[in-house]
Amino acid sequence: MIDFLNAHAELLINLVKTALLLFIVLTVNAYLTWFERKVVAHMQSRWGPHRVGPHGLLQPLADGVKFLFKEDPTPAGVDKFVYYMAPLLALALALTSIAVIPFGPDPIRVFGRDIYLGITDLNIGILALFAITALGVYGVALAGWSSNSKYPLLGGLRSSAQMISYELALTMSVVGVLLMAGSFSLRDIIANQQNTPGLFGWHGIFSWNIFAGPFPQILGFLCFFVAAIAETNRVPFDLPEAESELVAGFHTEYASFKFAMFFIAEYTSMITVSALCSILFFGGWLSPFPAAWTFTHYLPSIILIPFGFWVIWDGIRYETVFGRIILPGIGTAMAAVGIALLLFPTVNEFIQAPFWLLSKILVFLFIYVWMRGTLPRLRYDQLMDFGWKLLLPVSLANVVITAGAILWWGKP
Amino acid sequence: MSVELIVFFALAALAVGGALSLIFQRHPIHSALSLIVVMIALAGLYLLMGAEFVAAVQIIVYGGAIMVLFVFVIMLLNAGVEERTNMSKLAGYAGIPLALALTSFLAAALTRSSDAVQASAATGTAAPTKALAMLLFQDFVYPFELTSFLILVAILGAIVLAQRETSR
Amino acid sequence: MIPAHYFIVLSAILFGLGVVAFIFKRNIISIFMSIELMLNAVNLAFVSFSQTWGQLNGQIFVLFVIVVAAAEAAVGLGIIILIASNRQSLNVERVDLLKL
Numbered sequence: 001m002i003d004f005l006n007a008h009a010e011l012l013i014n015l016v017k018t019a020l021l022l023f024i025v026l027t028v029n030a031y032l033t034w035f036e037r038k039v040v041a042h043m044q045s046r047w048g049p050h051r052v053g054p055h056g057l058l059q060p061l062a063d064g065v066k067f068l069f070k071e072d073p074t075p076a077g078v079d080k081f082v083y084y085m086a087p088l089l090a091l092a093l094a095l096t097s098i099a100v101i102p103f104g105p106d107p108i109r110v111f112g113r114d115i116y117l118g119i120t121d122l123n124i125g126i127l128a129l130f131a132i133t134a135l136g137v138y139g140v141a142l143a144g145w146s147s148n149s150k151y152p153l154l155g156g157l158r159s160s161a162q163m164i165s166y167e168l169a170l171t172m173s174v175v176g177v178l179l180m181a182g183s184f185s186l187r188d189i190i191a192n193q194q195n196t197p198g199l200f201g202w203h204g205i206f207s208w209n210i211f212a213g214p215f216p217q218i219l220g221f222l223c224f225f226v227a228a229i230a231e232t233n234r235v236p237f238d239l240p241e242a243e244s245e246l247v248a249g250f251h252t253e254y255a256s257f258k259f260a261m262f263f264i265a266e267y268t269s270m271i272t273v274s275a276l277c278s279i280l281f282f283g284g285w286l287s288p289f290p291a292a293w294t295f296t297h298y299l300p301s302i303i304l305i306p307f308g309f310w311v312i313w314d315g316i317r318y319e320t321v322f323g324r325i326i327l328p329g330i331g332t333a334m335a336a337v338g339i340a341l342l343l344f345p346t347v348n349e350f351i352q353a354p355f356w357l358l359s360k361i362l363v364f365l366f367i368y369v370w371m372r373g374t375l376p377r378l379r380y381d382q383l384m385d386f387g388w389k390l391l392l393p394v395s396l397a398n399v400v401i402t403a404g405a406i407l408w409w410g411k412p
Numbered sequence: 413m414s415v416e417l418i419v420f421f422a423l424a425a426l427a428v429g430g431a432l433s434l435i436f437q438r439h440p441i442h443s444a445l446s447l448i449v450v451m452i453a454l455a456g457l458y459l460l461m462g463a464e465f466v467a468a469v470q471i472i473v474y475g476g477a478i479m480v481l482f483v484f485v486i487m488l489l490n491a492g493v494e495e496r497t498n499m500s501k502l503a504g505y506a507g508i509p510l511a512l513a514l515t516s517f518l519a520a521a522l523t524r525s526s527d528a529v530q531a532s533a534a535t536g537t538a539a540p541t542k543a544l545a546m547l548l549f550q551d552f553v554y555p556f557e558l559t560s561f562l563i564l565v566a567i568l569g570a571i572v573l574a575q576r577e578t579s580r
Numbered sequence: 581m582i583p584a585h586y587f588i589v590l591s592a593i594l595f596g597l598g599v600v601a602f603i604f605k606r607n608i609i610s611i612f613m614s615i616e617l618m619l620n621a622v623n624l625a626f627v628s629f630s631q632t633w634g635q636l637n638g639q640i641f642v643l644f645v646i647v648v649a650a651a652e653a654a655v656g657l658g659i660i661i662l663i664a665s666n667r668q669s670l671n672v673e674r675v676d677l678l679k680l
Contacts, residue, residue, distance in 0.1 A: 082441065124541070127468035131455075134476025138448070141480070145441070145487045157487065164480060171472075184541065420582050424590050431597040431617060440609045440670075447613050450594070454620055457587070461631045466639050470623070473646050478616070478653045485657045486609055489664050507603050515596030522592065522625065523585040547636050548643070559647045566651035573658035 009113060017119055018099070025098050029267045030060035036369045043373040054315070054323030070256035075148060078253070082146040087254065087261035090139030094265035097132045097272045100125050102187050104285060104353040117354065125186040126178065129276065130171050133231060137163045139265065140233075144250035155249030158380055159233060159240035165387040166230035166237075172395035173223035176402035177280045180213045180411065190284035205288035210281045214405035221281040223395040228273040230387065232266060234368060236375040237383055274364035275357070282360055285353035297348060300355045301338040308335030419460060427453035440491045444482050451475045465541045587628035594621035608660050608670050612653075619649050 005012065034049065034056060041048030049056030074083065104117035122128050137160045144156010178184065181192040189209075196207040209217050230237040241249030251262050278284060289296040308331045315327025341348045378386065430450035434443045451474050458467035548556055598621060601614035623642045630638025660670075667674050 079439070079441070082445070122464075124464045124468050127465070127472070131468050131471035131476065134472045137476065137480050138483070141483055141487070142441075142445075145483075153487070157484070160480065160484070164477065167476075416582055420586065424586075427590065428593060428597070431594055431601075434610075434613065434617060435597065435601045435604065440607050440613075443605075443610050443613055447617060450617060451620060454624055457590075457624065458627055460582070461587070461627060463627050463631060463639055466627055466642050469643060469646060473650060474616075474620070478650050481653055481657055482609065482613060482616075485661060489609075489661065489670065491607065491609060491670050503603060508600065511596050511600045511603070514599060515592050518595060519589045519592035522588045544636055544639060547640055552640055555644060559644060562648065562651050566654045569655045570658045573655070573662060 013113070013115055014119065017115070021098060021119060022095065025095065025268060025271065026264070028271065029264050030064065032267050032271070032365065033063065033263075034060050035365070036372065039366070039369045040373040043370075054318055054320065054327050057326075064260075067256050067260040072256045072258070075253050077148040079146045079148070082142050084258075086139050086143035086146060087258045087265070089142070090136065090265040091261040091268075093132050093136050093139065094268040094272070097129055098268065100128050100186065101272065101275045101279070102190070102284075103357060104350075105187070105190070106350060106353070108350075121185060121187050124184045126174060126184045126189075126280075129272070130167075133170070134167060136231075136269070137167075139262075140250050143254065143262070147250075147253035149253055152250050152252045155240045155252070159250055162237065162240065162380075162383060162387070163231055163233070165384060166227045166391070169223055169387060169391040169395045170227040170231060172392065172399060173220045173227060174280060175395075175399045176215070176217050176220040177209050179399075179402050179406055180209060180217075182411075186279055186284075190279060190286065193283045194286055204286075204290040204293075205283075208281065208283035208286065208288075213402075213411070214409040215402045217281055217398070217402070219394060219398045220402070221277070223391055223398065224280070225277060227387075227391060227395075228277070229368070229371070230383070232269045232273060234266075234270065235372040236377045239377050239380050239383065270365065270368055271361065274361045274368065277364050278357060278360035283356075284360075285357040287352065287356050297352055298342070300348070300351060301341045304334050304338030304341070308332065308338060416460065420457070423453045423456045423460065426450075427457070438493045440486050441483065444479060444486060447482075448475055448479050451479065465544055584628055584632040588625060591621045591625040591628070594618075594624065606671050606673060608663065608672055608675075609657075611672065612656055612660065616649060616653070619645060 037059070038048040038056065049059040052059045052062045074080075099119040100122060102116075102118035102121060107114035107116045109115075140163065141156050141160035144152045144154075144159065147153070147156075177189060180196075181189040183189065183192075193207055193209055193212070194203075196212045197203065206212060210221050229235075233241055241251065251259055254262065287296060311331030311334060312328045313331075315324060315329075315331055318324050318327055341351060427450050430446045430453060433446035434450070437443045437446060451470060455467040455470045455475070458464070458470060595618055598614045598618035601617065602611055605611050605614065623645055626638040626642050626645070630636060630642075663675060664670055669675075
């Protein structure tokens with residue numbers, strides 16, 4: 001038994017990592033929907049979900065149960081194979097893109113084996129993500145076409161035309177970062193940002209790609225972020241799937257579980273894009289503070305302990321009995337984790353990198369949700385004009401200027 | 413039976429299965445989907461050989477742009493199932509053996525030419541993108557510029573063809 | 581390690597299947613797709629030769645083939661759309677005005 005485990009250790013470790021990451025991503029997806037509904041609601045001066053479980057925390061569970069038990073009709077005249085395959089394709093591609101993202105630099109040593117955080121590190125990391133994004137167009141186009149109805153067809157065609165238009169600007173805006181890093185691999189890009197001296201020799205926030213180098217990649221970041229929002233069909237670029245426009249666009253004829261698959265695919269690609277933004281332009285898992293300031297290593301504990309106590313205090317005064325039990329429990333767990341980090345310095349050091357990466361991902365997810373709550377949507381011809389006439393030339397100009405700057409001043 | 417060999421046979425079976433499906437499917441959209449499967453299988457084979465940049469370009473350009481164009485055209489033209497036509501019997505009875513003969517001639521000729529290299533393994537060293545870029549922009553810069561001109565001509569041609577529809 | 585001629589034989593098989601599809605299909609778009617299949621088979625042969633002899637020229641040529649296939653697909657599909665609107669059918673047997 002032990003020999004079998006030892007012989008196939010690599011495979012088993014990868015399998016366990018994949019299953020764990022899948023579970024974590026799906027849970028984060030579910031709570032991302034809760035986060036979005038709460039934040040958009042508070043921006044609109046209302047409460048959002050707050051009945052199902054304390055502060056609406058069990059709302060994703062209720063939604064999941066609804067998706068499982070709702071009737072799942074198949075319209076007449078659809079092309080059965082393509083109709084069933086399109087949401088599967090979209091979901092599979094979105095979940096595959098999580099495999100390329102690294103979550104931490106140092107491995108965990110277990111039984112003499114190094115387990116790196118993140119499933120793999122490809123030499124062509126960024127290109128693999130672009131390949132997956134390119135294939136994602138099919139999920140939308142085939143869903144729209146196979147539904148045998150005019151609204152989905154139009155929505156699908158528009159949505160896929162939008163996606164392939166913004167794909168160009170997306171890939172071009174990253175080339176500046178690739179020129180500075182000299183490699184496609186995501187770990188190399190972060191390592192390059194670690195070694196860059198940045199402005200005034202400060203290694204913290206000023207060595208990130210957005211501020212450092214011969215040409216700060218601010219233009220590249222803006223182009224990337226806007227193009228990525230268009231790629232994931234989110235507000236303000238969600239005309240093809242908005243409720244008031246084309247009924248529901250390409251997923252009109254999809255009910256319960258198949259719609260849930262599209263839903264999960266969209267939120268997962270949001271998470272991937274946020275991770276990419278933080279890795280490519282904002283230093284990934286690097287701390288914004290210079291390495292000499294070791295007191296900043298206590299930041300996770302400084303955040304967790306007071307927040308845990310506040311959750312306990314809020315939970316004690318909650319209206320329902322269930323909330324009065326659960327919320328203090330969650331608060332205690334958070335405070336306990338914070339105190340444990342203070343007591344075990346090696347774990348604290350290890351947790352720094354994933355902590356910063358996850359915080360940056362959270363900031364970008366908040367910006368995504370913020371834009372959903374506040375911005376109106378673009379009309380379709382305005383959308384296509386913006387993509388081809390503004391975003392693509394600007395990202396090309398960014399490539400040319402970055403290349404010129406590197407040739408003139410050399411990489412630092 | 414190493415893992416590489418198993419992966420090779422799996423990907424090869426996927427590619428050949430996709431090509432057969434392209435022939436035997438009656439609706440063009442299913443043929444297009446089969447071709448996409450073939451392209452992804454080929455990208456997997458390129459990865460197996462160590463040509464990772466070409467694999468990525470194959471998926472991004474071929475699978476993600478050219479085939480999207482095909483799928484769009486099939487959707488726009490509302491291509492239906494192919495009708496049954498009376499195809500000439502000669503094509504049926506002579507075509508397939510001749511195609512088999514062509515395949516075996518090709519395989520034999522190409523294999524014989526590579527035998528001279530002592531049947532070297534086809535999982536060579538990984539091709540770094542930097543070396544490809546050096547080659548492309550130093551030795552092959554003239555064909556590179558020509559292909560950019562070719563793409564410009566293709567764009568102009570496509571625009572002219574599309575315009576001729578609406579200007580009548 | 582996989583011997584090189586495995587890849588070559590696979591490339592020849594795919595090319596043969598492309599030729600069969602080209603001959604037997606009646607839909608213009610399917611015929612065009614069989615041309616793409618043949619180009620892909622040739623790409624596979626190029627890459628396997630490039631990796632066998634350790635020279636990168638084969639992969640450079642594959643990049644050029646992909647680019648030319650893209651340009652050809654764009655113009656070819658434009659022509660196909662025009663033919664379809666002129667003859668109201670996607671069957672090659674209907675596009676036979678030049679036949680005797």
